[in-house]
Amino acid sequence: MSSMYFMEKLLDGVGVEWKALGQLATLRRGRVMSKEYLIENAGEHPVYSSQTANNGEIGKITTFDFDGEFIRWTTDGANAGTVFYRNGKFSITNVCGLIKINIENELNYKFLFYWLTIEAQKHVYSGMGNPKLMSHQVEKIPIPIPCPETPEKSLEIQGEIVRILDNFTELTAELTAELTAELTARKKQYNYYRDQFLSFEAGEVEWKMLGEVAEFRRGTAITQKQTTAGDIPVVANGPTPTYLHGESNREGETIVIARSGAYAGYVSFWNQPIFLTDAFSVHPDSKILKSKFVYYFLQNKQEHIHTMKKGAGVPHVRVKEFELYDIPIPSLDEQARIVAILDKFDAITNSITEGLPSEIALRQKQYEYYRDLLFSFPKPEEVGA
Structure with a gap:
C-alpha cells in the first residue's frame, strides 16, 4: 500500500491544514539547577536535562515546576532537537524547552510528539560547533492538522495515528526486552560452564606460575x-x-x-x-x-x-x-576439549550479542517507516509563522 493511498483511507477525503507550532502552542525554557541544588533538594519529582540516558532524568527534587501533559525538547549540545513526551509533575533545566498546547481539542500531545520526532532534527542549527534548537526555530516548525474544520474528527484521526505508533513502540520495546533477557541468560549460562570447566580440585592437576x-x-x-x-x-x-x-x-x-x-x-x-x-x-x-x-x-x-x-x-x-x-x-587433550566446548558457548553468546543491536536497528527502521507513512500528509509550499 502506497503512503498516499494509506493516508487517503485514513483521512477519508478530509483536508489538512498546516500551522506553525507558534500558532498552536506556548513555548518556554527551563531553569538553571546545579548538582548541589539537586542534592540539597532531593525528593520525588524528576528533573530532566539534555541527556538521553535514563529517559533524560538527572535527579529528583521536592518541588516541581510543571504538572500535566507537555512536549520537551533539548535546546543545546549533541542531543539538540531530541524530543520527549512528558506527563506528570516534573521540572526541566535551562538546556530544555517545553511546549504547552494552547487549545487541547485541536491538537493531541502524542500526535505532536511523534510528528516532532521527525521534524525537530531538521531545524537544528549546527553552526559554531554547538548544535542548537531554540524557541524561535521551534515556533516555525509546520504542524499538520487533519480535518481542521471538525475538531472531533481531527482528534479522532490524530488519536488513531497515535494508537498505531504507541502499539508499534510497545511491541518493539517488548521484543528488545526479550532479546536482552535471552542474551543475559546465555551469558549467565556461559559463565557458569566456564567456571565449571576451569575449576580444578587440589591435586587434580599441576599448577605453575604463568611466568614459568x-x-x-x-x-x-x-x-x-x-x-x-x-x-x-x-x-x-x-x-x-x-x-x-x-x-x-x-x-x-x-x-x-x-x-x-x-x-x-x-x-x-x-x-x-x-x-x-x-x-x-x-x-x-x-x-x-x-x-x-x-x-x-x-x-x-x-x-x-x-x-x-x-x-x-x-x-x-x-x-x-x-x-x-x-x-x-591439565593435559593438552583436556585443554583442547575445554576450549572446544567454550568456543561453542562463546560463539552462541557472541551471535546474540552482535544480533541484538542489528535486530533493534531493524525494528527502529520499521518503526520510522510506518511513522513516516502515517505522517505523509500533503505538504504546502509554505507555512506562515
Whole structure:
C-alpha cells in the first residue's frame, strides 16, 4: 500500500491544514539547577536535562515546576532537537524547552510528539560547533492538522495515528526486552560452564606460575608512517582496535593484556596479524599449554585481574604480577576439549550479542517507516509563522 493511498483511507477525503507550532502552542525554557541544588533538594519529582540516558532524568527534587501533559525538547549540545513526551509533575533545566498546547481539542500531545520526532532534527542549527534548537526555530516548525474544520474528527484521526505508533513502540520495546533477557541468560549460562570447566580440585592437576610457562612481550610505539588508515588492527588499551597501515608485530594466536588506562588488565584473544602498542602479549609454551586455554582461564579471572591495577592517575598493570599468577596445567587433550566446548558457548553468546543491536536497528527502521507513512500528509509550499 502506497503512503498516499494509506493516508487517503485514513483521512477519508478530509483536508489538512498546516500551522506553525507558534500558532498552536506556548513555548518556554527551563531553569538553571546545579548538582548541589539537586542534592540539597532531593525528593520525588524528576528533573530532566539534555541527556538521553535514563529517559533524560538527572535527579529528583521536592518541588516541581510543571504538572500535566507537555512536549520537551533539548535546546543545546549533541542531543539538540531530541524530543520527549512528558506527563506528570516534573521540572526541566535551562538546556530544555517545553511546549504547552494552547487549545487541547485541536491538537493531541502524542500526535505532536511523534510528528516532532521527525521534524525537530531538521531545524537544528549546527553552526559554531554547538548544535542548537531554540524557541524561535521551534515556533516555525509546520504542524499538520487533519480535518481542521471538525475538531472531533481531527482528534479522532490524530488519536488513531497515535494508537498505531504507541502499539508499534510497545511491541518493539517488548521484543528488545526479550532479546536482552535471552542474551543475559546465555551469558549467565556461559559463565557458569566456564567456571565449571576451569575449576580444578587440589591435586587434580599441576599448577605453575604463568611466568614459568609463558613469555611476556611488550608492545611497541606506533610510528607516524603507520597512522594512515589500513587493515591491520592496532591493539592497545581497550576492547576496540583501530585499523592502520603498516606491518604487524604479532602473528597467529595472541593473548593480549591492556597495560594502562581505563581498560588496564583487559584480556583479549587474537588469531590474526595485529600491531600491539600499549599492551603486552602472553605466549605460552606450546608443549604444555594451548593459547586459547590460557586466554579462557585469564578471561575467567577478569574481575580479579582488574583489581590488580595500580596508580591513582593513569591506572596500569605490571607484567611482574602476571608472571606470578598461578595457572592449572591439565593435559593438552583436556585443554583442547575445554576450549572446544567454550568456543561453542562463546560463539552462541557472541551471535546474540552482535544480533541484538542489528535486530533493534531493524525494528527502529520499521518503526520510522510506518511513522513516516502515517505522517505523509500533503505538504504546502509554505507555512506562515
